[in-house]
Amino acid sequence: MTPRIGITGDVMLGRLVDDRQQRRSVDAVWGTVRERLRQLDGLAINLECVLSTRGQQWQRTRRPFHFRANPDWAVPALEDAGVDICALANNHVLDFEEVALRDTIEHLDEAGIAHAGAGETLDDALEPAVRSIEDLELAVVSFTDNTPEYAADETSPGTAWIDIDVGNAETKRRVRDALERARETDPDLLVASLHWGPNMVAEPPDTFREFARWLISEGVDLLHGHSAHVFQGIEVHEGRPIIYDAGDFVDDYAVDAELRNDRSFLFVLSTTADGTLRELRLYPVEIDGCAVHEASPDAAAWSRERMRELSAPLGTEFDHAGDSLVLSLEE
Secondary structure (H helix, E strand, O other): OOOEEEEEEEEOOOHHHHHHHOOOOHHHHHHHHHHHHHOOOEEEEEEOOEEOOOOOOOOOOOOOOOOEEOHHHHHHHHHHHOOOEEEOOOOOOOOOHHHHHHHHHHHHHHHOOEEEOEEOOHHHHOOOEEEEEOOEEEEEEEEEOOOHHHEOOOOOOEEOEOOOOOOOHHHHHHHHHHHHHHHOOOOOEEEEEEEOOOOOOOOOOHHHHHHHHHHHHOOOOEEEEEOOOOEOOEEEEOOEEEEOOEOEEEOOOOOOOOOOOOEEEEEEEEEOOOOOEEEEEEEEEEEEOOEEEEOOHHHHHHHHHHHHHHHHHHOOOOEEEOOEEEEEOOO
């Protein structure tokens, strides 16, 4: 048996996506990628919005964007795609204040979708998301360095916020705490999901590369990065893949004609039943009409070439299989 676990970048179901979904089928948001998603054994995403109809827009600090999706369609849509885990440590989980975050967690819990990275307190936010994928035990921890005003503390809801700095003692203590909690579940595969860095940046800074390698040394099997809205290169360190940024998967954002934030990949990790990594396969996708689709031939070719260019300086080379890129992880 070879479990196949899908990983995506930002899934933002609010604003125009939410508006369109009021007038189309629940599964329409997944476009032509729906069947590929449903064929996976597991699926983890970064949920870049709250699932609620309640709350008021955050006004305590300046926030230009507020993302909220109606759970009446959004939760069934996540279920339809087979989403197993949502990373919640990001800069939008308090966009409609605490009540909407609580609604989001309640809706995910009711749907049986695991989550990590945000909660009623910091202690809750540090808890891992755990799922059995076939016979493989998967644990995901989630952190962000975005929007420190959304950080949870000992008594207030919010995110598992950290400073991306391996020299920061509090960061290392907090991350190690979460990783130890994850290891206590005896996972076969341990994933760290990080919403880090600014928007529209094509390459990770050296500090992120150092931090990612430190996470691998701490026992992380795969790093799932997101936040830039554009995909970045992939590095393999000690046999473990580092997806510095997975880009956007679903949203309504304006498209940069050069950086092409409407293009990315569905990342599919194949392992053995005991969690031994075999390959990471990248299926090109693109956003159109507030839905995700399999990339057109031209868009797929652009994304493949762009990923090769970004990954080559990180020492990573891909094979080509059909429309996808393949990164072998077997020794």
